[in-house]
Structure formats: C-alpha cells, structure tokens
Amino acid sequence: MGISNIWVFAQVANGAPTSGSLELVTKARTFGGTVSVWVAGDGAAVAGALGEYGASKVFAVDYGQNLAGVSVASAMKATIDGGESPDLIMFPQSYEGRDVMARLSVKLGRTVLTNSVDIEAAGDSVSATTPIFGGNTLVTTTFTGGAPYLAAFRPKSFNPEASGGAAAAVQAVSVPDLGATGTAKITAVHVEETTGPKLDEANIVVSGGRGLGESANYAMIETLAKLLKGAPGASRAIVDAGWVPYSYQVGQTGKVVKPSVYIAAGISGATQHMVGMKGSKNIIAINKDKEAPIFGIADLGIVGDVHKVLPKLIEALQAR
Amino acid sequence: IVCVKQIPDPANPGALDATSNTLKREGKLILDESDSYGVEMALQLVDAAGGGEVSLVSMAPNSETAGLRTALAMGAAKAVLVSDPALQGSDALTTAKILAAAIQRLGGADLIIAATESSDGYTGTVPEQIAEVLGLPSVTFAKKVSIEGGVLKADRQTEEGYDEVTCPLPALISVTAGVVEPRYPSFKGIMAAKSKPVDEVTAADLGVTPVGWAGAGQQISNIAQAEARAAGEVIEDDGETFGKIVTFLEGLKVI
Numbered sequence A: 001m002g003i004s005n006i007w008v009f010a011q012v013a014n015g016a017p018t019s020g021s022l023e024l025v026t027k028a029r030t031f032g033g034t035v036s037v038w039v040a041g042d043g044a045a046v047a048g049a050l051g052e053y054g055a056s057k058v059f060a061v062d063y064g065q066n067l068a069g070v071s072v073a074s075a076m077k078a079t080i081d082g083g084e085s086p087d088l089i090m091f092p093q094s095y096e097g098r099d100v101m102a103r104l105s106v107k108l109g110r111t112v113l114t115n116s117v118d119i120e121a122a123g124d125s126v127s128a129t130t131p132i133f134g135g136n137t138l139v140t141t142t143f144t145g146g147a148p149y150l151a152a153f154r155p156k157s158f159n160p161e162a163s164g165g166a167a168a169a170v171q172a173v174s175v176p177d178l179g180a181t182g183t184a185k186i187t188a189v190h191v192e193e194t195t196g197p198k199l200d201e202a203n204i205v206v207s208g209g210r211g212l213g214e215s216a217n218y219a220m221i222e223t224l225a226k227l228l229k230g231a232p233g234a235s236r237a238i239v240d241a242g243w244v245p246y247s248y249q250v251g252q253t254g255k256v257v258k259p260s261v262y263i264a265a266g267i268s269g270a271t272q273h274m275v276g277m278k279g280s281k282n283i284i285a286i287n288k289d290k291e292a293p294i295f296g297i298a299d300l301g302i303v304g305d306v307h308k309v310l311p312k313l314i315e316a317l318q319a320r
Numbered sequence B: 001i002v003c004v005k006q007i008p009d010p011a012n013p014g015a016l017d018a019t020s021n022t023l024k025r026e027g028k029l030i031l032d033e034s035d036s037y038g039v040e041m042a043l044q045l046v047d048a049a050g051g052g053e054v055s056l057v058s059m060a061p062n063s064e065t066a067g068l069r070t071a072l073a074m075g076a077a078k079a080v081l082v083s084d085p086a087l088q089g090s091d092a093l094t095t096a097k098i099l100a101a102a103i104q105r106l107g108g109a110d111l112i113i114a115a116t117e118s119s120d121g122y123t124g125t126v127p128e129q130i131a132e133v134l135g136l137p138s139v140t141f142a143k144k145v146s147i148e149g150g151v152l153k154a155d156r157q158t159e160e161g162y163d164e165v166t167c168p169l170p171a172l173i174s175v176t177a178g179v180v181e182p183r184y185p186s187f188k189g190i191m192a193a194k195s196k197p198v199d200e201v202t203a204a205d206l207g208v209t210p211v212g213w214a215g216a217g218q219q220i221s222n223i224a225q226a227e228a229r230a231a232g233e234v235i236e237d238d239g240e241t242f243g244k245i246v247t248f249l250e251g252l253k254v255i
C-alpha cells in the first residue's frame, strides 16, 4: 500500500506559493504517488508554479471574509467525506498551516506531528523527525492507527526543486456551512512593505539583539545589511521590546534562515534563536561576553563591543 | 478563561526520560512565560468591561500548582487543574480535549485565551484544537485585542502583515508574546492566591478517554543526537577585528 495519495497545504504570500510550500511539494513527489495541493484563495494564480514542482491538482478554497484556517479544514473534511482518501497531508508550520491542521485534526480525530524536519515511509509505517532542545536531539515519531497522517514541517526542511511539470488542474472547493466557527470575519488586510531581499531567502542575513543597547542602534544592522545586499533580522528580545516588527524575528517562533553568511551582533545565542539560524553556511558573531553560547557555533567570533566593531566594519565596507 | 501551562524552568536545560521518552516534567514547575501575557490580557479585558472574572485551566502532572498560584497571584479568581498519571504521553489533540472539558466544567466563558505556543512543547496547535472541540470561532496570533459591545476586535499576524478581524463572543484567541506587559504579583496578591480555589480533577472526572499513550496517535520510535556544529575561531577585539570580518567575507566571495 504505502503512501500514494498526498495532499499538501500551500501557504501563498504576495501571490505566489512560499518556498516552504514548494519544499513540501518537492518532498511529496518523492513518494511516487499523486500530489494534490490545497490553497486558500485564487488557485489559477498558483497552478503554474505548483505544477512545475510536481502537483497534478490544485484544490482552491475561496474563503471570502472568513478565516482561511477553518475554511480550508472544513473543505478538506467535506472532500474526504465525499470519497477522497489522502494517505498523508503535509502542512507548512505557518500561520494558516497551523490553523488548518489543528482544525482538521479534531475533525478527523487524528494526531498531527508538528515541527517536523523530515518524513519517511517504510511500507505502511510513516515516521516524522522533529528536533528538540534547540536542535541537539532528533526525535522520530511513528504514526499509529490508520491514514490520513497529518504532519507539519519547519521551513527549510527540504530543498525546493522544480520537476518541470505542466500547470496543475484547478478544482474549486466551496466552504461548507461553518456554523458558529465561521463567525470570525476579516474586515481589513494590511500588507507590510518590505524592501531588499526577503529574510528567509537572503544570501546574507545580519541580525541584531539586545546587545545593541537601544532601538536607534538597530540602524547599524540595517546599514550593514544593505551594504552586503542582505536582509536585516533580529532576536526575539528586541522584537518583544518593539524595536523591529515581528517579521524580522529569527528562531523557533520566527523565521528559519539558511543564508551563506549569518552575522549575529549582540545576540547571546539562546537555543530558541539558534534553531532558526544554525543551518547557515557561515556564522559570524560579535558579542562582548566571551562565554556567550553563540560562539559555540560561530565560524568567526569577535569578542567585542558592537558599538565599536560595527561602525568600523560599516566604514570599511563603504570605503570599498 | 485562560489556559496556562506549567512547565519546568527553561533556565534548566530539559532532558528526556530514558524509559518513557517524554520530556521530564518532574520537580517544581513554573508558569510558562508565554501564558503570562494571556493572564494579563484577560485581567485587562475584565477591567475594561467593568466586571467579570478570570479563571484558569491547566493540565499538569503531580498535582502541580506553583505556576497556577503565580497566575492567581496576578489576579485570576480560580482554577481547574487536571492532573492524572494516565495523562502521560498525551498528544496535542488529547490535551486539547482535556482542556476543552475543563473549560466546560467551569461553565464555559465569553472568551478563552491561550498562548500561540508553549515554551516547552511548542506544537502551536492546542488553542485552535480547543476551539474546534468546543465549536467556537477563533483568532490565532492575535497581537492587538479589544472588546466592544460583545464583539471582539483583533489584529491577527499573517505571512504578509496583519488582518483586522472581528468576531462575536464566545470565542477563543491565542496571543503572541509581548502583546501586553504582564504585571508582577504583589505581596498581597501572593498571599491571597494561597486561599483561592483550585479544583483538581482527573481525566475520568472529565469523561475524556482514552488519554496518554493509549489515546495518542503517535509513538516515539527513535532518538538521535544531531550533528553538532563546531566552533571556529574566536578572537578578542583590539580595535582592528573588523578587518578580520572583511577578510572572512572576501574569502567567501560575498563582497
């Protein structure tokens, strides 16, 4: 039997599937079965891109003013009740992905394995791997009971690779009556402007932490990122302090980045931060405390004051 | 009603129990910092409404109440604690069913608040699962919340920015860290918390079965150490180390 019918929920942002979603389609393809992708919103707009990565079908859910999570989960449930039988449903560990899988897990009475970085099928047994303790330990968990198996994946778990397929066929799926669960309505959508490369796609990331001392000093991080044609990032400490928006956060509850170069300035290296950046090819850390955990994973560590090192570095790069 | 998780102090590195392969949850537990925002938000909403009460629900081993007492000291009125050895190994879905039943035991609420994810388990699914079990609308990742005329208004974090969402009560929200500044319990609050009611129940009292390993649709099959990343060169700044960084970047041909 094995895994032959796979569903992937794709998160769409700015009119395109996120790279985290394309990774899942790529991985789904390796099982050798059919891959169908669910999207919240316009299916036609993404059918080309999804087909290129191996999806044969796109289920598009027009959720109107409803929240996407509950709408897609209900549409999935109705489709399963209508006779479709996915063996595995993969979700990105994203805002909408989390809502869809949580609602669906209750509707189907099935567990969902979250924060996975890998998945394997051996015969009828399906297992997912999750890093814990900041990624130092890998736990493999096997689903018990029958399909469908629900699993959610951290971004950057797989490499997205196009297979050159034709555009996927789009099938619109309507949202069943949601009852009370459908009474939350979206009244306005705000898109935050970003310039420069996206944090989770940039080749170079420069992140600042509490060691910068105050909000105004974050300008040094932005200047440096710009000089290096990279993206600025942040630890949660300064996101919580309101210095920068949440979208800048790197770590367990923020973005996972794997750039060629990651520069951490005034960041201690808490496990929750490191889990989001330790896949970087090269890590440079600047911290005044030589005992800071970040030095344990840095390729180049500078024990020094960010207020001294960063201005000189910026000056040297500007002079080039 | 606020869902509060009691967890081992994150300052101490966690460990897995070698026989059961679950996170060790013994010894003193504390209030998960992520949930202190929910407690504070609930207290502020009750203040703004000019009436009402904040209750807590928690599922924890060994009749642990230390974390609950912290939340009671902040100003919550009472709590239901689900503590039962049978709960060991429960997955997120079972946890959500248990918490939903505990919420019903309190007679439901106008608003249920949880954190977007816990500090030790971080599945991030429990709140939305509770909403589904109870058949309630929900707003997850709420970063700004108010209630006007029985309708909840919230800004919900999204991939591209945020959405403004309205939702009639009763409802469930999950709040991100930093939405409000949690208060420190006062001495008076700490004293008062000692005598506030904590209703301790088992899974059977709530009528939820099966729980624990038996109810979980998953089984741990392997534990391995990840490949460690080796530390490189660490040098003290002498005023010239910026040059080392430039050389390093040049070596990688990124500048």
Ligand SMILES: Cc1cc2nc3c(=O)[nH]c(=O)nc-3n(C[C@H](O)[C@H](O)[C@H](O)COP(=O)(O)OP(=O)(O)OC[C@H]3O[C@@H](n4cnc5c(N)ncnc54)[C@H](O)[C@@H]3O)c2cc1C
Pocket (backbone or CB within 6 Å): A208, A209, A210, A211, A212, A213, A234, A235, A236, A237, A238, A249, A250, A251, A252, A253, A254, A255, A265, A266, A267, A268, A269, A270, A271, A272, A273, A276, A286, A287, A288, A289, A292, A304, A305, A306, A307, B010, B033, B034, B117, B118, B119, B120, B122
């Ligand atoms: C559930 C949960 C999820 C979390 N998720 C995340 C996450 O996604 N991302 C994240 O980043 N964190 C996350 N955290 C928080 C994390 O535990 C840390 O609190 C946070 O990463 C610390 O940020 P920081 O390194 O900026 O601050 P600190 O830990 O305060 O470190 C500041 C560092 O700056 C150094 N410093 C001070 N002054 C200077 C100077 N003048 N020059 C150079 N160095 C200086 C200090 O030596 C120190 O090492 C999470 C926590 C929890 C509980």
Ligand SMILES: Nc1ncnc2c1ncn2[C@@H]1O[C@H](COP(=O)(O)O)[C@@H](O)[C@H]1O
Pocket (backbone or CB within 6 Å): B003, B004, B005, B006, B032, B034, B035, B057, B058, B059, B060, B092, B095, B099, B113, B114, B115, B116, B117, B118, B119, B121, B122, B123, B124, B125, B126, B127
């Ligand atoms: N055992 C528990 N007791 C009380 N609340 C919980 C428990 N588990 C999860 N929660 C709530 O659900 C949120 C998300 O948890 P999780 O899905 O484990 O990341 C937590 O921050 C709590 O608000």
